Every structure is written in C-alpha cells, then in structure tokens.
Amino acid sequence: MTQNNTQKATGTLRNDQNRLIFKKGFSFSGYERDALFMNRDGKKFMDISGISGIDSISDGRAAVFADFDNDGDEDVFLTTIQGPGHLLFRNNVGQDNHWLRIILDGGKETGRDAYGSVVRVKTSARTLTKVKAGGSGFLAQSDPRLLFGLGQDPAAQSIEVTWSNGRVENFSADARAGSTLWLHYGTGRAEEVELAQSKLPDPLTKAESLARGLKFRIGERLPSIEVHSTSGQAVNLRDIVRPGRRAIVNLWATWCIPCAKEMPELNRLRAAFAQNGVDLIGLNLDTDPDAHIREFLQRVPVDYPIYKGGAAAIEQLFATEEVAVPLSVIVDQNGHVEQLISGWSSETKQKFEALTRSTTPH
Structure with a gap:
C-alpha cells in the first residue's frame, strides 16, 4: 500500500485501499467464515461449512435460497463485498428424497404474492410449516415458491393455507x-404446473480457472514477447525456444515463495530434461525496476538461462490482474503450448x- 501525507497521495492511498478490499479480498470483519449446518433428523445439526465450500472468508452482503435448477432442493446464492462478487452453490444433498413445491396466488384479497401467508403440509412423519416471506438480508429475496420435503412419501396427505388476511383454506389435490x-x-383447488428442470454448471476445475486467467491457450503458439537477458540483451521469447526441441518456460518472481522452492528442483532436473530433448528457461515477471533479481538468484542459484519480462510480459500473458506464479508453460517441438503446470507441490x-522420461505430452 502507498501512503504519505501529501494531498496528491490521498487518491493513491484510497485507490490502493479499494484494490485491497474489493479486488484482493481484504476483509472488513476479520475474515469471518460463512457457516452452513445440516439438520440431522431434527435432533442435531452437523457443520458442513468446509466440505460444502461455502466457508468463504469474504464479507457477505446477502444469502438467497432458491431452487435455481428446479430439481426439488434449495441452492444457495451469496453476494459478497469483495473478491468474486457472486457465489452459487448447487445443492446435491438428499437427492433420493421426495418433495412438493407450492406457489401461492392470493388474488385481490391478500395480494397476488400472498406475503405473510402460512402453508402447512402434512406428511406421514409430521406437519411441515412455512411462511411466505418477501425477503431477507440486504436487498435480497429468496425463492417465492415454497419447497416441502416429503421424505419417502409418495404424496402429501393434506395442504392447509392460512392466508395473510386470516382466512384458513384446505386444498384438495393430488x-x-x-x-x-x-x-x-x-x-x-390446486393447479398442477410443469416446470422445466435445468442443469447448473459444474464448478471450474483448477485447470479451467487457470486457463481463464491467461491470454493464450493450449494448442496455440507461444506468445511473441520481447524479453531481456540478465545482461540486458533484448530477444523474442519465441526465438529462445529452439526448433525441434521441447521447452519448459518457467514463470517466476522474487516475491513468490513457492518459486524459491521450485527453482532448485527444476535446476536439479535440468540435465535430465536436456537429455530428453527438453530445454529449461526461466522468465522473471517482477514489475518493480528495483527488484533484487540478482540477489535472489544468488540465494537461489540456477544453471539454466534467466530472462526478464516485467510488466510487458504480464500484459501479454495474463488476462486478469492475478499473476499466478510459479507457472510453467510446456512448449512442443513446433513452438506450440502443450501443457501448463501451475504451482509447486508433490503433484507438480x-x-x-x-x-x-517421455517425449510425448502428458
């Protein structure tokens, strides 16, 4: 963050603060995690926040519960102040149980939406009660259609509505x-309506999320980028990759802790790479001209060539402000991107x- 006492710097400070809060996920409330609990037969609740993925540390503004795909269970939609602004969680719990959906039409007497009306559905186990509400949370409204879980019952035994004007009405229906x-x-009377089911998209895989953040795709030629050797000589990145040989272009930065762990391991494998027709190239992405690249390479010495790309390389490689390093771009014998290896772990x-060990893509 940039900060000083001059009036000119005030706007810079505020912009940096906004960037931290709304772009980088800085929290107003101490990174409190969202919680989700599952009812266990009405006897206790189980904390499923972690396994559901809903335990975000972002500051939530509202939660909406709605059956977005019309499959008979409520999905969860969250809006947040910072980071990803909208989060949709598909409900896959209890898919074997039965359900009944109720839509209320209050007409002129209670208003068409019938807010405040109470619906009671009797099952073999108990009578279920729900209130038609207009909304909850900040500028949010959950599904106006009321869902009732029937367990394994083939049908509900009865339906009773206490309308918002006090009238109690029983509905005969199949x-x-x-x-x-x-x-x-x-x-x-109850009118049965047909609602088409839809399929909510599956969450993006790690590879798909990574691909969305890049300006190049697997199968395309390695981007044409002017980079500089450590001695200052300008050269095109494509020209560094030798024809007829594969290459690993490893993107790194001095501020990247995993990079400092990965680079010695890559250096250890360098000779084996070369013997198998694979060249190893390092591309630094530090944007600060005062970055201590030389000092970093003294602490983390490597024998393979290092080039500096800086802000220009980031602009041509990444589609968002998120610079994901370490990232290794595997290039085939024809100069096309064949694989991406992101991060540093036992898997990578x-x-x-x-x-x-192999000259074919994995």
Missing part, C-alpha cells in the same frame, strides 16, 4: 411427490519428473 402446485385463493513435481 399432491404427489415431485409436483408443483399453484394454490388460488378462495377456490380450494511428479509432472516435471515425467518430462525427463
């Missing part, structure tokens, strides 16, 4: 499991070791 019923005020180490 309230079979998996159906959606539209209840009209004052008629005592195995991927690098595989490059010492």
Whole structure:
C-alpha cells in the first residue's frame, strides 16, 4: 500500500485501499467464515461449512435460497463485498428424497404474492410449516415458491393455507411427490404446473480457472514477447525456444515463495530434461525496476538461462490482474503450448519428473 501525507497521495492511498478490499479480498470483519449446518433428523445439526465450500472468508452482503435448477432442493446464492462478487452453490444433498413445491396466488384479497401467508403440509412423519416471506438480508429475496420435503412419501396427505388476511383454506389435490402446485385463493383447488428442470454448471476445475486467467491457450503458439537477458540483451521469447526441441518456460518472481522452492528442483532436473530433448528457461515477471533479481538468484542459484519480462510480459500473458506464479508453460517441438503446470507441490513435481522420461505430452 502507498501512503504519505501529501494531498496528491490521498487518491493513491484510497485507490490502493479499494484494490485491497474489493479486488484482493481484504476483509472488513476479520475474515469471518460463512457457516452452513445440516439438520440431522431434527435432533442435531452437523457443520458442513468446509466440505460444502461455502466457508468463504469474504464479507457477505446477502444469502438467497432458491431452487435455481428446479430439481426439488434449495441452492444457495451469496453476494459478497469483495473478491468474486457472486457465489452459487448447487445443492446435491438428499437427492433420493421426495418433495412438493407450492406457489401461492392470493388474488385481490391478500395480494397476488400472498406475503405473510402460512402453508402447512402434512406428511406421514409430521406437519411441515412455512411462511411466505418477501425477503431477507440486504436487498435480497429468496425463492417465492415454497419447497416441502416429503421424505419417502409418495404424496402429501393434506395442504392447509392460512392466508395473510386470516382466512384458513384446505386444498384438495393430488399432491404427489415431485409436483408443483399453484394454490388460488378462495377456490380450494390446486393447479398442477410443469416446470422445466435445468442443469447448473459444474464448478471450474483448477485447470479451467487457470486457463481463464491467461491470454493464450493450449494448442496455440507461444506468445511473441520481447524479453531481456540478465545482461540486458533484448530477444523474442519465441526465438529462445529452439526448433525441434521441447521447452519448459518457467514463470517466476522474487516475491513468490513457492518459486524459491521450485527453482532448485527444476535446476536439479535440468540435465535430465536436456537429455530428453527438453530445454529449461526461466522468465522473471517482477514489475518493480528495483527488484533484487540478482540477489535472489544468488540465494537461489540456477544453471539454466534467466530472462526478464516485467510488466510487458504480464500484459501479454495474463488476462486478469492475478499473476499466478510459479507457472510453467510446456512448449512442443513446433513452438506450440502443450501443457501448463501451475504451482509447486508433490503433484507438480511428479509432472516435471515425467518430462525427463517421455517425449510425448502428458
């Protein structure tokens, strides 16, 4: 963060603060995690925050519960102040149980939306009660359609509505499991409606998320970028990769802790890479001209060539402000990107070791 006492710097400070809060995920409330609990037969609750993925440290603004895909269970939609602004969590719990969906039409007497009305659905186990509410949280409204879980019952035994004006009405209907019923005020009848099911998209894999943050794709030519050797000589990145040989272009930065762990391991494998027709190239992405690259390389010595790309390389490689390093771009014999290896772990180490044994992509 940039800070000094001059008036000119005030805007810079505020911009940096906004960047930390809204872009980088800086928290107003101490990184409190969101919680999600699952009802265990009405006897206790189980904390499933972690395994559900909903335990975000972002500052939430509102939570909406709605059956977005019409599969009979409520999904969760969160809005946050910073970081990813919208988070959709698909509910896959209890898919074998039955359900009944109720839509209320209060007409002129209680208002078409029938807010404040109470619906009671009787099952073999108990009577379930829900209130038609207009919203909750900050500028949020959950699904106006009311979902009732029937367990393994093939149908609900009865449906009773206490409308918001106090009138109690029983509805006769074939309230079979998996159906959606539209209840009209004052008629005592329920109209069954058909709702098309949809499929919510699967979450992005790590590889898909990484690909979205890059300006180049697997199968494309290595980007044409002017880089500089440690002695200051300008050269195109494509020209560094020798024709007929594969290459590992390892992106790193001095501020990257995993890079300092990965680079010695890559250096250890350098001879094995070369013997298998794979050249190893390092590309530094520090944007600060005062970055102590030479000092870093003295602490983390490597024998393979190092080039400096800086801000210009970042601009041509990354599609977002998120610079994901370490990142190794595996280039085939024709200069096309064939694989991406992101981060440093035992898994990525195995991927690098595989490059010492085979001349075909993995």
